[in-house]
């Protein structure tokens with residue numbers, strides 16, 4: 001049974017995000033968050049309806065439990081995904097807020113539910129993620145959620161494992 005729902009990131013979520021991004025299990029794999037003002041400067045633009053990257057709060061049984069963002073892969077700019085020609089490809093990044101609840105299947109459940117949301121748009125053909133090769137837990141969680149390991153790629157942030165979940169007709 002699906003337990004995760006998603007609501008769009010809102011400007012009032014910035015203090016919550018700042019708190020989450022400073023938690024050790026997230027800092028280990030995400031960029032240094034900086035001050036609340038710096039977090040706001042980065043994430044406010046994810047709140048708009050026509051933003052390039054859309055931010056979401058993941059709700060577990062109605063409670064805020066994590067963050068996930070999605071973007072159109074093709075035309076990302078900045079040297080990202082320059083070979084992508086599929087306008088239906090979406091990219092994602094995520095974290096769970098509670099470091100004491102990792103490795104219990106919540107991440108893969110969140111990913112599965114979020115893919116269902118993305119695939120509810122018939123224009124979406126595949127969902128991809130690019131965890132750092134050292135992030136074995138994230139890679140395994142993606143696999144549990146039906147993502148295929150497409151090997152190592154080089155991104156502007158360095159080496160990554162390309163994980164892809166194609167639409168199943």
Ligand SMILES: CC(C)(COP(=O)(O)OP(=O)(O)OC[C@H]1O[C@@H](n2cnc3c(N)ncnc32)[C@H](O)[C@@H]1OP(=O)(O)O)[C@@H](O)C(=O)NCCC(=O)NCCS
Pocket residue numbers: 025026029093094095096097101102103104105106107108109129130131132135136137138140141144
């Ligand atoms: C990545 C994240 C969302 C995954 O969610 P999760 O609930 O912890 O992961 P799941 O329980 O769904 O799956 C974890 C799997 O990895 C395995 N695992 C745990 N640590 C591992 C490691 N160091 N190396 C390899 N596999 C590992 C677990 O055993 C489990 O696999 P299994 O069920 O086959 O035994 C969560 O750990 C998180 O938020 N991490 C911090 C931020 C982050 O890394 N974000 C991803 C950036 S791409």
